[in-house]
Amino acid sequence: QNFAPSEQAQRFLSRDEHHLLIDGERVPAASGRTLSTTNPSTGEVLARLAAGDQADVDRAVLAARRAFHGQWGCWTPYERQALLTRIGQVLDERFEELIEIEALDMGAPVSRLRNTKPALLKMVSFFAAQAAGIAGETLMNGIPGEVTTMTLKAPVGVVGGIIPWNGPLNGQFWIIGAVLASGCTAVLKPSEEASLSVLRVAEILHEAGVPAGVINVVTGLGKEAGHALAAHPDVDRIAFTGSTQTGRIIIEASTSNIKKLQLELGGKSADIVCADADLDKAVPGAAMGVFANSGQICFAGTRVLVQRPVVEEFTERLLAFMDTLRVGHSLDDAATLGPVVSQPQLDKVLSYIDVGRDDGAELLCGGRRLEGELGNGYFVQPSVFTGVTNEMRIAREEIFGPVLSILPFDDVDEAIAIANDSEYGLGGAVWSQNLSTALRVVHGVHTGTMWVNCYGYIDPLVGFGGTKMSGYGSKGSAAHMDTYLYTKSVYIEL
Ligand code: NAD
Numbered sequence: 001q002n003f004a005p006s007e008q009a010q011r012f013l014s015r016d017e018h019h020l021l022i023d024g025e026r027v028p029a030a031s032g033r034t035l036s037t038t039n040p041s042t043g044e045v046l047a048r049l050a051a052g053d054q055a056d057v058d059r060a061v062l063a064a065r066r067a068f069h070g071q072w073g074c075w076t077p078y079e080r081q082a083l084l085t086r087i088g089q090v091l092d093e094r095f096e097e098l099i100e101i102e103a104l105d106m107g108a109p110v111s112r113l114r115n116t117k118p119a120l121l122k123m124v125s126f127f128a129a130q131a132a133g134i135a136g137e138t139l140m141n142g143i144p145g146e147v148t149t150m151t152l153k154a155p156v157g158v159v160g161g162i163i164p165w166n167g168p169l170n171g172q173f174w175i176i177g178a179v180l181a182s183g184c185t186a187v188l189k190p191s192e193e194a195s196l197s198v199l200r201v202a203e204i205l206h207e208a209g210v211p212a213g214v215i216n217v218v219t220g221l222g223k224e225a226g227h228a229l230a231a232h233p234d235v236d237r238i239a240f241t242g243s244t245q246t247g248r249i250i251i252e253a254s255t256s257n258i259k260k261l262q263l264e265l266g267g268k269s270a271d272i273v274c275a276d277a278d279l280d281k282a283v284p285g286a287a288m289g290v291f292a293n294s295g296q297i298c299f300a301g302t303r304v305l306v307q308r309p310v311v312e313e314f315t316e317r318l319l320a321f322m323d324t325l326r327v328g329h330s331l332d333d334a335a336t337l338g339p340v341v342s343q344p345q346l347d348k349v350l351s352y353i354d355v356g357r358d359d360g361a362e363l364l365c366g367g368r369r370l371e372g373e374l375g376n377g378y379f380v381q382p383s384v385f386t387g388v389t390n391e392m393r394i395a396r397e398e399i400f401g402p403v404l405s406i407l408p409f410d411d412v413d414e415a416i417a418i419a420n421d422s423e424y425g426l427g428g429a430v431w432s433q434n435l436s437t438a439l440r441v442v443h444g445v446h447t448g449t450m451w452v453n454c455y456g457y458i459d460p461l462v463g464f465g466g467t468k469m470s471g472y473g474s475k476g477s478a479a480h481m482d483t484y485l486y487t488k489s490v491y492i493e494l
Contacts, residue, residue: 001373003041003331009100012200017048020056020219021202023063024212029220030055035192040107040339041329043376047105049195052220057187057228060216064158064185065234067213073183077132083209084128084180088121090208095120098197098204102169103330106194107338107378108293110331113169119458120170123476126460127177130481134182136488148492153485155183156260157236160229162222162250164242165191165341166296166400168198174475175239176205176215182484187216187235189226191242193341195219222246233257237483240264241298243398244424244469262473262483264298265466266398267426270419271301271455272441274412275309277431281453283317287404289429289455291325291382294337295349295402298470299427301455303388303395304406305415311408315364315386318406322365325382329374339378340401346378349401353383356394361385361405390418398424412437416444425468429455448474 005013017034019026029050039046050056075083091098099113136151161175168190179186190198195217202217218225226246230238230253240250241264254261271286273279289301306314328335340346346369353367366383369375380401388395388405395405409415419428419441429451430441442450448466451457458464463477474480 001329001332003329005100005104005331006097008097012097012101013047013104013196015047017050018196018199018219020050020052020060021199021217022056022060023216024206029053030059035221037105037193037195038342039104040341041104041331041374041377043343043378047196049192049219052218052225054224054228056218056220057225057232060187060218061158061232061234063213064187064216067211068155068157068185070213072185072211072214075183077134080180080183081128081131084124084131084177087180087205087208088124088128090204091124092117092121094204098169098200100331101200102194102197103338105196106165106168106341107330108167109328109335109338111333111335112293116170120173123170123173123460124177126476127173127181130178131181134481134485146494148494150490150492152488152490154488156484156486157184158234159184159186159484160232160235160238161186161188162226162229162238162240162242163188163190163198165194166293166298168194169201171241172198172201174241174480176201178480178484179215180210182481184484185214187218187229189218189220189229192219192221227253230254231256235259237262239483244471247471260483263471264473264475265469265471266424267298267300267466267470268303268396268398268422268424269299269301269427269447270303270305270415270422270445271428272415272419272430273304273306273310273314274430274432274434274437275307276433276437277310278433278453279310279314279317282431283314283321285429285431285453285455287318287321290404291337291402292456294340294380296340296400299449299456301427301429302399302403302405303390303418304404305409305418306406307415308408308410311406315406318384319365322382322384327370327374327379327382329377337382337402340380341378343378345400346380349380349399349403352394352397352399352401352403356385356388356392356403356405359392359394360387361392361394362387366402390421396422412440416441419445423469424466426466426470427451
């Protein structure tokens, strides 16, 4: 079957080359070099991107610095709030075009992306509210009538935003929202695997009234454009979402001018199903906690810990649920799962499936690349392993693909110990109808987020972040804005 995007998305996609966006202008890379990106549903080349490097990052940072010190710095909080509100409206109107571009670029099915619209609009309104709520304090610590002390919050300046491929359309708004709310400016470096929704959004932001230079986009390789941004002496902050491995490199690169970092890194979350769980909810909940976005979610609950008395029933029901999943082309409305993003990612997932088998785990379903009509795309069958122990590599390393491991446990303390026996600390869940059991697990597991009888909610008001090697800093909550603001103490003698 042939799947084609709408005319509007096609008009954007059919450009010969997708340029950088610097100072409000679409420009090729200074070197003239390009790189190609593929449609993971077909393996065909989808677009050519400008391959930006140090020279382009220099240009973009200069534009961002100029904009920071220009007219943009005089916008009132209410004007920035109104801009964000307008952006929310435009995103609402243009969402179908944007999700088609995203689906073709990184492979998530449109059916899934469509469901993320409320979360995106909520995030934008969260940041609109933040814009008009930036406040310092007045302190009563001096001699009354002689000294008054206060703190002011000021935008830090130029922010470098380095974005992964697993959900750039929505993910970029954690940076864009905070940049516009705080009065900072930004240079965004999307992943070379999925840059198109970031480029398209940047154009739409300019149409919606974002001044030139405030949001710039430099596409290119991580080790070139990404490194140049992380190491740049005139970038004040880096907001990075990506792998722990790259996070380490970015920490080193950022030391040149002591940049403060927000790091949202990898995970290996544990999803704990207790014997008293409502399996009608726990089975689809735990399954989609892994298989949503074909397992390419940082907080995927890939280690499903099941209490022994219900292991058999849980497994049977899980396998029945697997039959309801439909893997297909990202533009196929009926598809619930798409491909993984690229050939290297497909190879990585398949090699982990071999590792699981070699280490003695039992593969219950899946395990192979799809053949036939979808055979040229990067499709891997959703896969379930049982007989997994927490020492196995498939239980310790981030696979970032549709692979679920079942690990049995006897009592809740053992489950907590297994969950904590990981270098990561990002997400996790507990399924139990007993609130005391659930809360014991919530308190016991060391992660940034725990879900109880559900999986995957993220509310910008509450925030989302990691502990251990999953990073630091929070997406959402008042703490998020701290990456984009600094505090100035002011003493006034009267
Ligand atoms: P990645 O680390 O390979 O790349 C992320 C970004 O960093 C890309 O834009 C890439 O070009 C850039 N990059 C690569 N090398 C660089 C370098 N040397 N210097 C500067 N930039 C460089 O990650 P990915 O494969 O795109 O995304 C998957 C990873 O992201 C997973 O580990 C996942 O858990 C993580 N992730 C975390 C969160 C979170 O909120 N914690 C959210 C989404 C994804």
